[in-house]
Amino acid sequence: ANRKFIVGNWKMNGLRSALGDIGGIAKIAEQNSGVDVAICPPATLIASAAAEFPDVAIGAQDCHQASSGAHTGCLSSDMIKEAGASLSILGHSERRADQHETDADVKAKAEAVRSAGLGAIICVGETEEERDAGSAVSVVCGQLSGSFPEGADGDWLTIAYEPVWAIGTGRVPEASDVEEMHAAIRSKLGELMADGSENVRILYGGSMNGGNAAELLAVPNVDGGLVGGASLSAEKFGPIIEAA
Numbered sequence: 001a002n003r004k005f006i007v008g009n010w011k012m013n014g015l016r017s018a019l020g021d022i023g024g025i026a027k028i029a030e031q032n033s034g035v036d037v038a039i040c041p042p043a044t045l046i047a048s049a050a051a052e053f054p055d056v057a058i059g060a061q062d063c064h065q066a067s068s069g070a071h072t073g074c075l076s077s078d079m080i081k082e083a084g085a086s087l088s089i090l091g092h093s094e095r096r097a098d099q100h101e102t103d104a105d106v107k108a109k110a111e112a113v114r115s116a117g118l119g120a121i122i123c124v125g126e127t128e129e130e131r132d133a134g135s136a137v138s139v140v141c142g143q144l145s146g147s148f149p150e151g152a153d154g155d156w157l158t159i160a161y162e163p164v165w166a167i168g169t170g171r172v173p174e175a176s177d178v179e180e181m182h183a184a185i186r187s188k189l190g191e192l193m194a195d196g197s198e199n200v201r202i203l204y205g206g207s208m209n210g211g212n213a214a215e216l217l218a219v220p221n222v223d224g225g226l227v228g229g230a231s232l233s234a235e236k237f238g239p240i241i242e243a244a
């Protein structure tokens with residue numbers, strides 16, 4: 001089995017005053033050395049978090065596919081790396097919806113972070129309409145194929161399955177539905193990769209918290225969690241790290 005990977009996605013939350021929370025999380029991560037932990041704060045906090053807390057991995061929440069140029073407001077992989085990020089979340093459903101990111105964009109972004117030597121967490125997940133229509137597995141496998149980078153390897157690539165309807169809603173899929181989807185993703189990875197597909201970690205994300213983490217993390221092919229709201233403080237995030 002893969003080492004568990006617990007990642008906090010702070011989204012658009014956190015001023016400098018929140019650095020203490022990253023410190024608290026770093027301490028819990030240190031005490032749970034059998035688990036890999038990363039925090040993805042807003043880009044404005046990456047440099048100070050990485051400098052103050054070198055023992056916990058700090059990630060970005062997005063990265064532009066180009067290495068430089070006329071892309072106002074965007075950050076390149078070298079920029080987030082220089083700031084201290086060791087990985088980036090890519091293709092989160094909020095960015096696919098709000099910034100109209102396509103599978104092709106996400107693939108190019110993953111290849112860009114890889115060439116800078118960083119890790120990538122590619123997010124996939126169906127909407128409620130798609131699940132109700134019975135197309136969840138085909139939608140997610142389609143996103144995975146379309147977003148899948150060249151040279152994929154479990155050393156740097158992680159997949160996060162996040163059903164859109166479970167994000168920030170307090171609704172979590174049945175364990176059997178998570179199991180079915182993660183098995184489908186695992187089998188798709190086997191088709192997409194010549195070898196090593198077993199080593200690509202597949203995280204679950206969507207309303208994970210201290211109360212449901214143990215059950216979700218015990219599902220076959222669930223190699224960790226991508227956590228939003230419950231990653232914002234050590235009090236809430238700590239129990240998830242401990243459950244892994």
Ligand code: 13P
Pocket residue numbers: 009092162166167168169170205206207208226227228229230
């Ligand atoms: P919540 O944990 O707040 O539901 O968010 C999940 C998520 O989108 C993590 O990327």
